[in-house]
Amino acid sequence: MQKRRGRRIVAWVLGGLAAVVLLGVIGVVIWSQVGVMQAEPEPLASVRENPDVVIDDADEGIVLSPASGSSEIGLVFIPGAKVDPWAYAAILQGIVAEDDVTVVITRPWLNLAFFDLRGMDAFTSAAPDVDTWIVGGHSLGGVRGCQLATDADALLLFASYCSDDLASTDLPVLSLAGSEDGLSTPQKIADARHLLPADAELIEIEGASHASFGDYGPQPGDGTPTISDEDMHATVTDLTGRFADSLD
Template identity: 30%
Template sequence: MKRTWIKKSLLVILLVGILFVLAGTVYLKMNTYAPSEAALAVAKTGKSEDQILFFEGEQGKPAIIFYQGALVEKESYSLWAQEVAKAGYPVYLVATPLNLPVLQQNAAEAIIAEHQLTAVVMGGHSLGGVMSSRFVSSHLDHAIKGVFFLASYPDEKGSLENFSGSVLSITGDRDGVLNQEAYQEAQRFLPDQTVYEVIAGGNHAGFGSYGEQKGDQSATITNEEQQTQISQLLIRWLENLE
C-alpha cells in the first residue's frame, strides 16, 4: 500500500514537472521577439545551417560569431550583419536553445572547430554580450582577435581585464533596457584599450530589427539609421583590428 502511494506521488510530481516545463516553454515562445519583415528578407540571402545564419565574407578576414539577445531570434540582426559581411567579414549569427544565450555559452566552440576558424571576433547583444565575454574569458588560448558589445557588458565571470585583443562597446543614448549603473560598474572588467561608442537617438531594440521591446525608450532615429550606424562603427573598428 505504501509503495503504491509513493509511486502515485512520484507520478504526480513528474506530471507537474512536465506541465511546468511545457508552460514555461510556451511562455518563452510567446514572448520571443521575431525579426522585422526587412530583417527576415535579408536573412533569406544568408545561409542557414545547424542553428546558424551565415553571411559569407572574404577568406583571410576575421570571422564574427555573434550571440543574440535574450528572446530575440537570430534573424533580427541580419541588416547590420549583411553589411559587415559585404565589407569582407564573415558573420555567424547563432541561435541558442529557446533563444537564451545563457543556455549555450560555448556555442562558438563548435563553430570554430567545424569551420576551422583561425581568426575570430566575438560579439553579442544584451545577454548575448555577457555570454560572449564569458566564452572569451575561458578561451583565451583561442585565436580571438576582438570582442564587441551591443548594449551589453561583461560580468565578473567574463572579465576581459587580461584580454590583449581589441574591444568595442556600442550603446544607444535612448536605451531603456540596459542597466546603466551595472554598465558603468562593469567597465572595471574591460581592458584599457576598449573603445566606447554611443549612437545618438538609438535604443536597445535598435541593435536588432524586431520592433519595440518592453521597458525600452522610443528611439529618435529610425531602425534603418541605427542599423547603418552599427555596421559603420563595426566595420571601422574591424579595419583597425587587422
C-alpha cells in the same frame, strides 16, 4: 503494514516532485516559444537582395559571407532573449559587404542564450578558413558572449555587459550602448565596466534604443529611439568595421 504505507508515501512524494519538475520544464519550453520577436520583413529583404552578401542557412547558424570569398575575420553573434536570429542580419550585413567579415548568427536553444551551452567550435566550424574570431551578441546574447570570450580573439557587445570578470585579460573589446536604451541602460553598462579590460572601448550611440541594435520592432520596457534605422545601421557598420580591421 506501516512499512508498506511508508513506501507508498515516499512514492507519492517522489511522483509529485517529478510531476512538478516536468510541468516546470514544459512551462519553460512553452514560454520560450511565445512572444518571440520576429525579424521585420523589409530589412531582411535588403540582406537577401544584397549581391555582396552570401547567405547560408547552415546547421551552425545563419552564415553571412562576403561574395568576394575573401574573409580572414569572423564574428559569432548571439541574439538577445526571444529575438529571431534573422533580426540581426540587416544590421550586420554592412561589415560582411564592406569589411569582408564572415558572420555566424547563432540560434540559441529555446530562444535563450543561457540555455545554449555550446562552445565556440560549434559555430566557427561554419567557416573553417577564418583565422580570427570575434564573439559577441545583443543584450542577453552579449552576456553569453562574455562567457565564450576566452576562446575568441575579441569581444563585441551590443547593448550588453558582462557578468564574467574579463578585466585581467588582454582581449580587445568594443561595447556599443544606446542613449535611449530602457533595458541595458548606459548606467547599467557603466556599472559593469570594471569587468572589462582597461583598454576596452565603450561607445554610446546617441538616439539608439535597445531594439535599435536589431530589426524586430519595438520592445516592452525600452526607450524611444531618435536615430533612424538607416543611420543606426551605418553607425554600427562603421564602428564594428573599424574594430574588426584593428584585429588584422
